[in-house]
Amino acid sequence: MASGSCACHYISYTASNPPTCLVNCHCTTCRKQAGAPYQTWAFFATEDIQWHVNPTERRATNAATRSFCPKCGSTLSMIQHRDLSSIGIAAGTLDEGKTQIPLPSHHIFLDEKASWFELPKGDGAKKWDKWGEYDKL
Structure with missing residues (x-):
């Protein structure tokens, strides 16, 4: 089982299975919401x-509906309208030590990547520039 919460612990969740994959999204919306080079x-x-x-x-x-904690503002989830069977949970909200967490498998939306950020070399993650390059992760 996996679990996690927002920064103030007002909102928490559990998952009956570990995550299927981790994805680093470099789209402008994710970057601005995360306040970082990717989410x-x-x-x-x-x-x-x-x-x-x-x-x-x-x-x-x-393309997506996102969720957050109304008390502390933590980003919590994102559901892509084209695939309602899958939900992205902000990986930083996962409880370490209680969840089997894989390494990131993809960098996506690299055509919107922050110009000042350099991708790590040799991380083994697949790299996709645009939305249409993948169907399901």
């Missing part, structure tokens, strides 16, 4: 996630 998402089957308190949702773009 790392841990992907789970949507049905595996049980929220103990539901996060606040907002439709961030035409």
